[in-house]
Amino acid sequence: MIAYAQALQLLLDQAPGAVAEGVAVAQADERILAAAVVSGQDLPPFNNAAMDGFALRSDGLVVAAGSVLQVGGWQAAGDEASDGDGADAWEIMTGARMPAGLDSVVPVEQVEVLDAVDGRPRRIRLQAAVKPGQHVRLRGQDVALDETVLAAGAMLDINAMTLLHALGVAEVQVQQRPQVAVISTGKELISDATQALQSGQIRDSNRPFLVSRLAAAGAEVVWDGRVSDDVAAFDAALDAALAAGARVVLSTGAVSQGRYDFIPDALRARGAEILFHKVAIRPGKPLLFARLANGSLYFGLPGNPISAAVGLRFFVEPVLRRMLGLKDETSLQLPLQADVRKPPGLRFHARARVELEADGRLSVRVLSGQESFRLKTMLRANAWAVLDGDSALAEAGSLARVQGWGHLQPLQLDGQEKA
Incomplete structure (x- = not known):
């Protein structure tokens, strides 16, 4: 032994x-990355409007409420780039590319349309002041070109995969x-x-x-x-x-x-x-x-x-x-809530429950029914408590090594995940 x-x-x-092997991102859920993912583009890929309204030029200054502006055109999501240099304002939809030369957006709710042709606004009055750069999503504001977005060893989930789809990543190297x-x-x-x-x-x-x-x-x-x-x-x-x-x-x-x-x-x-x-x-x-x-x-x-x-x-x-190419697992050290009898000289693996005390500290409770044939105890356990040493008694307050139910699963505590 x-x-x-x-x-x-x-x-x-x-x-x-x-x-390592290459797999399509759509099939990479819960896979472990073998190599870091570096973005090949900016995200957003261009400056765009965060809401429906009118794009205008602030030149770094507040545009005062009451200002009357001429509307030079309109821009919807998916339209090609427009040149707004010669216009005071430009009608724009959420997600649409900002016309060149325009840098701020006023929401449609804060605008009075003074003139329109065939339903298209031609002249507007601002009903609220416009701050420079407001309601504009800037190119690369979320992810910059050449930025490392996921490190090797990360496990892909729906959030990571959504980002990779947005960045145009079709395949990843996984273990x-x-x-x-x-x-x-x-x-x-x-x-x-x-x-x-x-x-x-x-x-x-x-x-x-x-x-x-x-x-x-x-x-x-x-x-x-x-x-x-x-x-x-x-x-x-x-x-x-x-x-x-x-x-x-x-x-x-x-x-x-x-x-x-x-x-x-x-x-x-x-x-x-x-x-x-x-x-x-x-x-x-x-x-x-x-x-x-x-x-x-x-x-x-x-x-x-x-x-x-x-x-x-x-x-x-x-x-x-x-x-899977992962580093050795780490564990928590948590105080026992009560005395625990253990086999002397043997490393004891106990089904346990990590709980949050009233003062905000974590502690671990070794559950009753530790015999190796008992399955029902597993329903209440959210962790393993590991007790080493020659003693037959682990005293309340002494530290136990605590590990989650699985090496890839975070510890679940009263509906919340704890690292």
Whole structure:
């Protein structure tokens, strides 16, 4: 049995490097940028009106209320550039390019039309003073040419993608999603939710949990399936997973020391190198990590649901993070709300709730029901609290390491996101 820090270092030493690929912006949602995005244009690309009204020339001075101005023409959004040098004013619509020589806009509501021809204003009177530059969106005011708008390592979301569309960026370089497979083992497992359970049977909840959480962690699940406690069936499933392109394989169950815990021997028979088996943690101590003969990484997670969740969050996700080209994850240090009993000498991963105190400070509450078979506790948890050390008691007020439910997901606190 090895310490968590030693196990994590072994994992990161074996993790493949990130690989970049180009994808269309429309397909880049929740992808990690492999290279910074530099704007190839100004945004806005030209000076334009922020509202319907009249463009006029201020020359840096306030244009007084009551001024009577001649209107030289009109400009709608999408019209070609106009020359307003010879005019006092120019009728203009929201988003329309400012005519050359004009620098301010007066809203239509602040203008009295004195003269019109065929419905087009020809002479107007200002009903309010106009400040220089008012209601004009300047070229490059939002984004300047050659400005870095997104750094490498940023995760694209709808806001980032909207900006990229506005800048005319059609394709971005992103990190390839790590290709992962999931194998559930156990003759007791039933995958069909409509099938009635027979004596000794349970639902296969680990596999859908892992598949969903892996997607949220930035991976692509290329294969998943369930096998009984049978080496031949396991070998066939692993062959199928590798044929589908899996660079990382996760299995649940069959890694302890019982009669049916066959995975360690099955891996050795395939030429795999087992790098560690059992870590000084709880839950999830029997966790196994190996390198397969083809170089793919293999995680044998225990079968209890929370043990599998801990294995994913604290062993698999750091590897995925490295494969996505991201820096090592940071964590919060928050005070415990109450005393917590922990297994002495083991790193304890507890489902917890980060809460906002009345004085505005954050603290963490370790939830009751920490046994590794209990799923309902996950409904109330919004974080993991990690407790290290030889002591059997972590006292109220002492600091716990706190990490979010997933490495790419910000901590959710009472409907608000906390970094």
